[in-house]
Amino acid sequence: MKKFYVTTPIYYVNDIASIGHAYTTFAADTLARWHRLKGEDVFFLTGLDENSQKTVKAAETAGVKDLKEYTNQMALKWTSTWKNLNISNNGFIRTTEAKHKKLVKEFFMKVYEKGDIYKGKYEGLYCEGCECFYTESDLVEGKCPFHKTEPKFISEENYFFKLTKYADKILTYIEKNPDFILPNSRKNEVVEFIKMGLKDISISRPNVDWGIPLPIDKNHHFWVWFDALPNYITGAPKYWPANCHLLAKDILRFHCVIWPAMLMSAGYDLPKQLFVHGFLTINGQKMSKSLGNAIDPNVLAQKYSVDSLRYYLMRSIPFGEDGDFSEKALITRTNTELADSLGNLLNRVVSMCEKYYDSKIPKAKEDKELSSKLDFKKIDSLILNYKLHEALAEIFYFVDQCNKYVNEKEPWNLAKNQKEDELEKVLFNLAESLRIISQLIYSFMPETAEKINEQLGFKLRDSFDLKWGNAKSKGIKKGETLFKKIGLTDGLKKSSNDGLKGGPRNGL
Numbered sequence: 001m002k003k004f005y006v007t008t009p010i011y012y013v014n015d016i017a018s019i020g021h022a023y024t025t026f027a028a029d030t031l032a033r034w035h036r037l038k039g040e041d042v043f044f045l046t047g048l049d050e051n052s053q054k055t056v057k058a059a060e061t062a063g064v065k066d067l068k069e070y071t072n073q074m075a076l077k078w079t080s081t082w083k084n085l086n087i088s089n090n091g092f093i094r095t096t097e098a099k100h101k102k103l104v105k106e107f108f109m110k111v112y113e114k115g116d117i118y119k120g121k122y123e124g125l126y127c128e129g130c131e132c133f134y135t136e137s138d139l140v141e142g143k144c145p146f147h148k149t150e151p152k153f154i155s156e157e158n159y160f161f162k163l164t165k166y167a168d169k170i171l172t173y174i175e176k177n178p179d180f181i182l183p184n185s186r187k188n189e190v191v192e193f194i195k196m197g198l199k200d201i202s203i204s205r206p207n208v209d210w211g212i213p214l215p216i217d218k219n220h221h222f223w224v225w226f227d228a229l230p231n232y233i234t235g236a237p238k239y240w241p242a243n244c245h246l247l248a249k250d251i252l253r254f255h256c257v258i259w260p261a262m263l264m265s266a267g268y269d270l271p272k273q274l275f276v277h278g279f280l281t282i283n284g285q286k287m288s289k290s291l292g293n294a295i296d297p298n299v300l301a302q303k304y305s306v307d308s309l310r311y312y313l314m315r316s317i318p319f320g321e322d323g324d325f326s327e328k329a330l331i332t333r334t335n336t337e338l339a340d341s342l343g344n345l346l347n348r349v350v351s352m353c354e355k356y357y358d359s360k361i362p363k364a365k366e367d368k369e370l371s372s373k374l375d376f377k378k379i380d381s382l383i384l385n386y387k388l389h390e391a392l393a394e395i396f397y398f399v400d401q402c403n404k405y406v407n408e409k410e411p412w413n414l415a416k417n418q419k420e421d422e423l424e425k426v427l428f429n430l431a432e433s434l435r436i437i438s439q440l441i442y443s444f445m446p447e448t449a450e451k452i453n454e455q456l457g458f459k460l461r462d463s464f465d466l467k468w469g470n471a472k473s474k475g476i477k478k479g480e481t482l483f484k485k486i487g488l489t490d491g492l493k494k495s496s497n498d499g500l501k502g503g504p505r506n507g508l
C-alpha cells in the first residue's frame with residue numbers, strides 16, 4: 001500500500017493556537033484526508049515543542065510552578081482546538097515524552113560517532129523569540145527580522161554541529177531533486193543562503209535545566225531545534241521518511257538546511273518534500289502577539305462554522321504565498337460560494353426529489369453533458385501539487401455547472417409537462433453530482449460532506465467512489481440549510497476583541 005506521511009511543524013506549547021497555526025494544520029488535514037480517500041496508508045502528525053526555554057518563562061508568568069503540570073494544561077488546549085477544528089491527525093507528539101527524549105539522544109550519538117560534534121566557544125547574537133543565533137547581516141536595523149527585538153549577545157562554551165561539512169551535499173541533493181523544496185522561490189532562497197556560506201551551529205546551551213541533557217555532558221542541554229526537528233521521526237518511526245513537511249517561511253532554514261544535514265549525518269533518509277507557505281496578515285496588518293491581532297481560530301469557528309473557516313482559508317489564499325485574512329471576505333465567500341452555490345444546489349435537488357419522487361432519487365443514465373464538466377484528474381493533480389486553492393476553484397466550477405444545469409433544464413417545467421424520462425434523468429444526474437461533489441469537498445469541509453450525504457441518503461465511503469450510479473440512496477432526508485447567510489454587519493458587529501488573542505510561532 002502506498003504510504004503518505006504528512007507533518008505540521010510542532011508548535012510552541014506556551015502559545016495558544018492562532019489562525020496561522022490553524023492555517024498550516026488545515027492544509028495538512030486536507031492533504032491527509034485526500035490521500036486517505038485515495039486508499040493510501042496515511043499518517044498525519046502534529047504536536048508540541050515543549051523543551052524550549054520559552055516554556056519555563058511562560059510557566060513562571062502564568063504562576064504555575066510545576067512545569068509538567070503547565071505543559072499538560074497547555075497541551076489540553078491544543079488538542080481541544082484541533083478537535084474543535086475537525087483535524088484528523090493520527091499522532092500528537094510532545095517533545096517531553098520519554099520516547100522522544102530517547103530518540104533525540106540516540107540521534108545525537110549517531111551524529112557524535114560520525115565525528116560531527118565538537119566543543120567550542122560561541123560568541124554572537126541570540127534571539128530568544130526565534131531561539132536561534134543570528135549574524136549581523138541577518139538583522140534588520142540591528143533587530144531580529146521576525147521579532148523586531150534586539151538579539152542578546154552571548155558568549156559561552158557550546159557543542160557544535162559541523163553543518164559546513166554538509167553544505168555541498170545538500171546543494172547537490174537539491175539539484176538532483178528539484179521538487180525537494182517547494183515552491184521554487186523558496187528553493188532558490190535556500191540555495192542562495194547555502195552558497196553565501198554556512199557556519200557550524202551551536203547545538204547545546206549550558207546552565208539551563210529544562211529540556212534534554214546531552215548524553216555526553218550533563219551540564220549541557222540540547223538547543224531546542226536540535227531536539228525539536230527529530231520529532232518527525234519519533235512521532236511515526238515506521239512511516240519515516242515523511243512524504244511532506246509543511247512549514248511557514250520563517251522556519252525555512254531550520255527545515256531545509258539544518259534538518260537535512262542532521263539526517264545525512266545521522267544516516268537517515270531525507271523527507272521527500274518540504275512545502276513552504278507564506279504568512280497571513282490580518283486585514284492587511286502583520287499578525288503578531290505584540291500587536292494583539294492574532295486571532296483565535298476557535299472563536300472564528302464558533303462564530304461562523306468550522307467549514308466556513310476551513311473553506312475560506314484554503315480557497316482565498318494561494319497556498320505558498322502570503323495572504324490576508326479578512327473576516328469580511330470570509331463572510332462574502334460563505335454567503336456566495338457556500339450558501340448560494342453549494343447550499344442552494346443541495347436544497348433544490350432534495351426538495352425536487354421530495355416533491356416529485358416521494359423522497360427517492362430516480363434511477364437514470366449518466367448525462368455526459370453534465371458529468372463531462374467535472375475533471376477529477378485535474379483536481380487530483382492540483383492537490384498533489386499543493387494548489388489547494390485552485391483545486392477548490394475547480395470543484396466549485398462544477399458546482400456552478402450543476403446550478404446552471406438546473407436553470408437550463410427547468411425540472412419544474414418537465415414535471416408540469418409530464419416529461420417523466422427527462423425529469424428522472426435530470427434529478428438523477430444532479431443527485432449523483434452532489435454525491436461526487438461531497439467526496440471532493442470532504443478533505444476541505446468534512447462536516448459539510450457528511451451533511452450532504454445524510455440529506456441524500458448516501459453513506460460517505462472511506463475511499464473515492466466516483467462511478468456514476470454506483471451508490472444506493474436509502475432515501476432523501478431533508479435537513480437544515482448547509483450554510484446560513486451571514487449579514488455583513490451582523491458578522492462584523494460581533495467581531496469584538498474576543499477573537500484577538502493567541503500567539504504566533506515566530507511571527508506567523
Ligand SMILES: [Zn+2]
Pocket residue numbers: 127128129130131144145146147148
Ligand atoms: Zn526572533
